[in-house]
Amino acid sequence: MGIDFHAQTNKASYVGREAHADWTSLIVELADPRGKTVVDLGCGGGIYAKAWADLGAGRVIGIDFSPVMLEAAEENCRGYRQIAFQQGDAAATGLEDQTADILFARALIHHLPDLPACLAEAFRLLKPGGTILLQDRTPEDVRLPGSAEHLRGYFFACFPRLLQVEEARRPGAEKVVRELAAAGFTAIAHLHAWETRKVYAGADELAADLLSRKGRSILHELTQDELQQLVSYMLERVPDQGPIVEKDRWTIWVGRRP
Numbered sequence: 001m002g003i004d005f006h007a008q009t010n011k012a013s014y015v016g017r018e019a020h021a022d023w024t025s026l027i028v029e030l031a032d033p034r035g036k037t038v039v040d041l042g043c044g045g046g047i048y049a050k051a052w053a054d055l056g057a058g059r060v061i062g063i064d065f066s067p068v069m070l071e072a073a074e075e076n077c078r079g080y081r082q083i084a085f086q087q088g089d090a091a092a093t094g095l096e097d098q099t100a101d102i103l104f105a106r107a108l109i110h111h112l113p114d115l116p117a118c119l120a121e122a123f124r125l126l127k128p129g130g131t132i133l134l135q136d137r138t139p140e141d142v143r144l145p146g147s148a149e150h151l152r153g154y155f156f157a158c159f160p161r162l163l164q165v166e167e168a169r170r171p172g173a174e175k176v177v178r179e180l181a182a183a184g185f186t187a188i189a190h191l192h193a194w195e196t197r198k199v200y201a202g203a204d205e206l207a208a209d210l211l212s213r214k215g216r217s218i219l220h221e222l223t224q225d226e227l228q229q230l231v232s233y234m235l236e237r238v239p240d241q242g243p244i245v246e247k248d249r250w251t252i253w254v255g256r257r258p
């Protein structure tokens with residue numbers, strides 16, 4: 001199965017939430033976007049394009065290969081004159097050389113058939129001295145067990161076969177470091193961070209979110225019956241009172257175009 005990013009039915013997959021303050025406070029330590037041009041590769045519905053603009057970026061260009069995602073992004077970011085969206089592949093965006101001060105790609109690289117081609121394009125798009133920021137989950141991140149906050153961990157406890165899907169599509173931290181170096185980036189570092197994904201008023205809201213499969217491509221590997229089973233499994237394990245705070249563990253790679 002797997003998600004079809006081009007299907008109208010998945011249009012709302014990457015909208016409907018805002019980047020959390022824990023993401024913004026971390027990201028400004030890694031790259032200062034004030035007055036700068038940010039290219040958001042694989043921008044989805046523009047959640048992070050908007051966040052970069054709110055952080056003071058002078059210009060944000062969101063690139064995605066899916067017209068459906070871009071339609072959602074345009075709607076989500078209406079009124080933001082510093083944001084523009086454009087259709088393009090991560091390996092061939094159509095943008096000019098040295099367009100960007102910051103090249104950002106969140107939750108993109110595990111969907112790519114050719115990471116080196118994407119990194120070559122990222123290198124081409126950055127100005128000398130520009131910063132690449134990749135944010136994704138590695139197999140190590142994915143394998144962390146479920147808990148009251150790390151809800152995703154329960155997906156794999158309930159359906160272990162999903163772990164095989166993740167391990168097949170997600171490069172490890174060191175592999176990405178090697179690919180960044182091979183593409184010509186310098187000052188490469190990586191770190192781990194927890195990002196609050198969403199705060200749910202309670203279990204009903206969490207159940208509805210899971211059943212929508214929104215923003216969780218891995219759940220497209222399950223049938224509707226399996227998804228129902230997963231929701232029951234998780235509701236037995238999350239607090240039954242008060243808000244539920246969901247956090248995801250990410251790896252963030254930083255590099256510089258010399």
Ligand SMILES: C[S@@+](CC[C@H](N)C(=O)[O-])C[C@H]1O[C@@H](n2cnc3c(N)ncnc32)[C@H](O)[C@@H]1O
Binds near residue numbers: 041112
């Ligand atoms: C998991 S979503 C992440 C969206 C957004 N970056 C976020 O974090 O909310 C991945 C996005 O990458 C896009 N995408 C996948 N493969 C792509 C490619 N080869 N070129 C451009 N965009 C791609 C999808 O259409 C989708 O919008």
